Amino acid sequence: MSFIIKCLDCGHNAPYFPTSTTCPKCGSQWREAEYDYELLGKTLPEKLKARQQDLWRYRELLPVRNPNISLSLGEGFSPLIRAVNLGMMLGCPNIFIKDERQGPTASFKDRQASVTIAALKEAGITEMVAASTGNVAISYSAYASRAGMKLWAFVTSLVPAVKMREIALYGSQVIKITGSYDQCKHVAAEFARQRKLYLDMGARTITSIEAMKTIAFEIAEQLTIALGPEENSQMRTPDWYVQAISGGMGPLGVHKGFREMQQMGWINKIPAFAPIQAEGCAPMVNSWKKGLEKAEPVTNPKTRIETLATGDPGRAYEFLKHHVDSTNGVFESVTDEEAIRAMHVLAKMEGISAEPAAGAAFAGLFKLIRAGVIKPSDTVVVNCTGHTMPAEQGILGENWARDVKFPTIAQAPQEEGLLSALTQVAPERFPKIVIVEDTLEARRLIRRILQSQGNFTILEAENGREGLDLIQRELPDLVILDLMMPEMDGFSVIEALRSNPETATIPVIVATAKELTPDEKNRLSGHIQALLQKGDFLNDEFLDEVKSLLK
Numbered sequence: 001m002s003f004i005i006k007c008l009d010c011g012h013n014a015p016y017f018p019t020s021t022t023c024p025k026c027g028s029q030w031r032e033a034e035y036d037y038e039l040l041g042k043t044l045p046e047k048l049k050a051r052q053q054d055l056w057r058y059r060e061l062l063p064v065r066n067p068n069i070s071l072s073l074g075e076g077f078s079p080l081i082r083a084v085n086l087g088m089m090l091g092c093p094n095i096f097i098k099d100e101r102q103g104p105t106a107s108f109k110d111r112q113a114s115v116t117i118a119a120l121k122e123a124g125i126t127e128m129v130a131a132s133t134g135n136v137a138i139s140y141s142a143y144a145s146r147a148g149m150k151l152w153a154f155v156t157s158l159v160p161a162v163k164m165r166e167i168a169l170y171g172s173q174v175i176k177i178t179g180s181y182d183q184c185k186h187v188a189a190e191f192a193r194q195r196k197l198y199l200d201m202g203a204r205t206i207t208s209i210e211a212m213k214t215i216a217f218e219i220a221e222q223l224t225i226a227l228g229p230e231e232n233s234q235m236r237t238p239d240w241y242v243q244a245i246s247g248g249m250g251p252l253g254v255h256k257g258f259r260e261m262q263q264m265g266w267i268n269k270i271p272a273f274a275p276i277q278a279e280g281c282a283p284m285v286n287s288w289k290k291g292l293e294k295a296e297p298v299t300n301p302k303t304r305i306e307t308l309a310t311g312d313p314g315r316a317y318e319f320l321k322h323h324v325d326s327t328n329g330v331f332e333s334v335t336d337e338e339a340i341r342a343m344h345v346l347a348k349m350e351g352i353s354a355e356p357a358a359g360a361a362f363a364g365l366f367k368l369i370r371a372g373v374i375k376p377s378d379t380v381v382v383n384c385t386g387h388t389m390p391a392e393q394g395i396l397g398e399n400w401a402r403d404v405k406f407p408t409i410a411q412a413p414q415e416e417g418l419l420s421a422l423t424q425v426a427p428e429r430f431p432k433i434v435i436v437e438d439t440l441e442a443r444r445l446i447r448r449i450l451q452s453q454g455n456f457t458i459l460e461a462e463n464g465r466e467g468l469d470l471i472q473r474e475l476p477d478l479v480i481l482d483l484m485m486p487e488m489d490g491f492s493v494i495e496a497l498r499s500n501p502e503t504a505t506i507p508v509i510v511a512t513a514k515e516l517t518p519d520e521k522n523r524l525s526g527h528i529q530a531l532l533q534k535g536d537f538l539n540d541e542f543l544d545e546v547k548s549l550l551k
């Protein structure tokens with residue numbers, strides 16, 4: 001492994017030493033590692049074939065001289081999961097989730113911590129200071145404990161108590177700062193300066209950017225397996241990389257990873273970057289939308305998603321803006337509510353429980369698809385940056401469990417106690433919905449979307465004739481109806497329903513892939529409550545319609 005550290009401001013090259021954090025020539029803190037790409041481009045692919053699937057398989061491209069396996073917790077090479085249900089719902093079949101929840105401490109900070117601690121250990125450092133919105137401190141603590149290093153973890157008081165306790169459990173000293181994350185970073189920096197301790201510099205830490213870039217390498221390897229190589233037989237890259245950001249270290253590193261693969265001749269296309277911020281703390285999004293070259297800091301962040309609360313991104317914005325603009329990407333923001341709702345959709349449709357910060361990335365994805373920025377044919381990788389551990393009360397809301405209490409033995413015999421307990425489990429009557437739709441996938445999709453929104457009794461029919469019978473028998477609260485079906489089409493079903501007094505007032509939502517002629521629209525008008533195009537289901541319209549019709 002041979003590399004140099006190049007200054008991004010004056011171009012000066014210097015050897016690497018983890019504790020020297022500025023350019024010896026101009027004093028800049030913005031520098032990055034440079035490797036022999038021509039050589040590695042040729043020699044590395046063969047070596048990769050025989051290597052274990054973790055982050056250290058790219059060791060020639062990492063700034064650690066002797067990767068120390070005794071520090072490793074198996075970091076890196078998280079699965080790339082195809083989001084089949086989300087893809088159907090959004091009408092965008094090639095959505096992949098880079099599941100960084102599966103890192104050793106359940107967030108993508110494990111990459112940063114594993115590489116940084118390995119480099120510090122190699123340099124003989126035994127004590128360090130880091131400011132964190134939670135996950136960095138958890139991850140650094142885990143690796144620091146393996147390396148026998150002491151960590152002083154400065155966290156804001158907004159960090160959930162369970163996360164703070166996990167940091168302490170690893171043996172780190174937790175210092176709780178009541179103030180913004182930016183203020184927390186200042187206190188940590190002053191503490192490190194006074195005690196002459198190593199301070200983590202966030203996105204300006206060489207090892208952090210180098211660690212994050214492995215996400216790009218893995219995406220290219222995994223996507224090439226999932227979809228096959230590009231036509232020119234180079235490795236496959238997505239059209240979009242979507243990630244929720246705070247300070248922007250992730251996308252800065254990931255962009256460098258794609259750039260390096262391009263320099264090594266492995267790929268010829270870098271994806272468009274879509275960094276997503278929380279609306280209440282979106283200095284980069286706001287500055288980008290105003291066309292500013294330098295970020296305007298947000299001094300008083302107003303988001304409950306503490307993981308994303310960097311108010312002053314400093315120069316990270318200038319670099320990230322360059323990457324977003326040069327790849328034809330976009331910065332976008334989402335509200336806390338949108339992020340939490342996306343979290344629910346992701347959990348209920350894909351079985352993935354992500355923390356609100358990661359939820360923001362998915363809310364951003366939904367927004368960009370709806371706006372037509374991300375196209376149905378695009379291949380998208382969304383970084384699912386961290387796990388919901390644990391799910392906070394506010395995220396779940398009320399009534400998420402049924403409380404069953406056995407009466408005491410004195411009050412009732414055993415048998416009766418069981419019966420009475422079971423009546424408490426049994427659901428009250430849920431709104432009944434009939435789905436009439438001939439394709440199995442579409443029925444499954446509508447069912448899932450409905451289930452992700454609440455408790456319904458859902459019945460299905462696969463053609464118009466069967467549907468009509470079912471509706472007449474069950475008298476549901478709502479019908480979701482396709483138009484083009486065998487046996488009896490949707491138009492005829494509606495006519496039959498409307499001419500029978502028992503079914504005349506049951507609300508109907510038509511969901512169809514068909515472009516309707518004016519004549520067909522006339523036939524439906526006045527007889528149905530809503531008309532929706534398929535592939536457009538995450539449309540708030542659909543869910544709002546369902547909810548309002550079930551009142």
Ligand SMILES: *Cc1c(COP(=O)(O)O)cnc(C)c1O
Binds near residue numbers: 246248307357385386
């Ligand atoms: C740190 C973190 C982010 C933000 O990452 P940056 O790339 O550093 O802005 C997003 N999600 C989770 C879960 C995080 O821990």
Ligand SMILES: [Zn+2]
Binds near residue numbers: 009010012023
């Ligand atoms: Zn310099």
